[in-house]
Amino acid sequence: MKMTRHIHQRLRLKNGLITALLMTLFILTAGISRHYPLQTDLSANHSNTLSIASRKILDTLSQSHCLCQRTLSKTTD
Amino acid sequence: MILAIAQREFKTLFLSPLGWCILAILQFILAYLFLSQLETFISFQSRLASMDNAPGLTEIIVLPLFGNASVILLLVTPMLTMRVVCEERRNKTLSLLLSAPVSATDIILGKYLGILGLLMTLIFMICLMPISLLLGGELDFGKLLTNILALSLLVAAFAAAGLYMSCISNHPTVAAISSFGFLLFLWILDWTSGLNHQHSDTLHYLSLLKHFQNLQTGLLNSMDIIYFILFILGFVTLSIRRLEYERLQK
Numbered sequence: 001m002k003m004t005r006h007i008h009q010r011l012r013l014k015n016g017l018i019t020a021l022l023m024t025l026f027i028l029t030a031g032i033s034r035h036y037p038l039q040t041d042l043s044a045n046h047s048n049t050l051s052i053a054s055r056k057i058l059d060t061l062s063q064s065h066c067l068c069q070r071t072l073s074k075t076t077d
Numbered sequence: 078m079i080l081a082i083a084q085r086e087f088k089t090l091f092l093s094p095l096g097w098c099i100l101a102i103l104q105f106i107l108a109y110l111f112l113s114q115l116e117t118f119i120s121f122q123s124r125l126a127s128m129d130n131a132p133g134l135t136e137i138i139v140l141p142l143f144g145n146a147s148v149i150l151l152l153v154t155p156m157l158t159m160r161v162v163c164e165e166r167r168n169k170t171l172s173l174l175l176s177a178p179v180s181a182t183d184i185i186l187g188k189y190l191g192i193l194g195l196l197m198t199l200i201f202m203i204c205l206m207p208i209s210l211l212l213g214g215e216l217d218f219g220k221l222l223t224n225i226l227a228l229s230l231l232v233a234a235f236a237a238a239g240l241y242m243s244c245i246s247n248h249p250t251v252a253a254i255s256s257f258g259f260l261l262f263l264w265i266l267d268w269t270s271g272l273n274h275q276h277s278d279t280l281h282y283l284s285l286l287k288h289f290q291n292l293q294t295g296l297l298n299s300m301d302i303i304y305f306i307l308f309i310l311g312f313v314t315l316s317i318r319r320l321e322y323e324r325l326q327k
Contacts, residue, residue, distance in 0.1 A: 015318060015321055026314075030307055042223050043296075044219055
C-alpha cells in the first residue's frame with residue numbers, strides 16, 4: 001500500500017486523538033482517586049491512626065464547640 | 078519481544094562503566110549516611126530507653142535512609158535514562174529499530190523495563206542495609222514495606238519521565254538536564270504553597286514529594302499509589318506516541 005499524504009495525515013490525527021483520549025482518562029482516574037481515597041495504616045502500632053478513646057474525646061470537643069457557637073450567636077442576637 | 082529488548086538494554090547498562098560507577102558510588106554514599114544514622118541512634122539509645130513511645134530503629138535510621146536515597150536517585154536516574162532513545166537516534170540505529178517488525182510499544186516497554194531492572198537492583202541493594210539491622214534490633218516491617226514501595230514507585234516515575242525526555246531530545250545531555258529540571262520542579266512544587274501561606278490542592282496533588290512522604294509514614298493510601306501509577310503510565314504512553322509519530326515522519 002502506498003503511503004499517500006491523506007493516509008499519513010489520518011494516521012497522525014489518529015495518533016493524536018488516542019494520546020488525548022488516554023490523557024483524559026488518566027486525569028479522570030486521578031480525580032476519582034482523589035475523591036474516594038482508601039487507606040490502610042501498616043505501621044506497627046498504628047501510629048498514623050487515632051485510637052477509639054482519642055476519637056471519642058475529639059467528638060465531645062467538636063460537639064461542645066458547636067454548642068458554644070450556638071449560645072454565642074443567640075446572645076449576640 | 079519486550080523481554081528481549083529489556084534484556085539487551087539491561088546488559089548494555091552493565092557493559093558500560095557508567096552503570097557500575099553509579100551502583101558503586103551510590104552504595105558508598107548511602108552506606109556512609111546509613112552508618113552515621115546508626116551512630117546517632119547508638120548515642121541516643123540510653124535516652125530513648127527512658128522515653129514513652131520513643132522512636133525506634135525504623136524512624137531514626139530507615140526513614141532518613143530512604144529519604145536520602147530518593148534525593149540521590151533524583152540526580153542519578155536522568156543520567157541513566159538520558160541515552161536510552163537519544164543515543165540510538167544519534168548513532169542512527171533508531172531508524173533501523175523503527176523499520177524492524179517491532180511495535181513502538183514493544184521498543185518503549187522493553188527499554189523501560191531494562192532501565193527499571195537496574196534501578197530495582199539498586200533498590201534491592203539499599204534494602205539490604207535496613208535488613209542488616211535485624212541482627213541487633215527490631216524493625217517496623219509495615220513501615221519498611223511502605224518505604225520500599227514508595228522508593229520503587231518514585232524511581233519508576235523518575236525513569237518514565239526520563240525516558241520521555243530521552244524520546245523528545247536530540248542530545249543525551251539535554252535529555253538529562255531537562256528530565257532533572259522537570260523532576261526537581263515536581264519535587265519542589267508544593268514548597269511555594271507553604272511560602273505564600275496559601276494551600277493549593279492541585280499543587281499539593283502534583284507534588285512528587287508529598288506522595289512519597291505520605292507513603293513513608295506507613296500509611297498505604299490508594300491516592301498516592303494511583304498517582305504514581307498514572308504518572309508512569311502517562312509518560313510511557315507519551316513516549317510510545319512520540320516514537321509512533323517519529324515512525325510516521327520517516
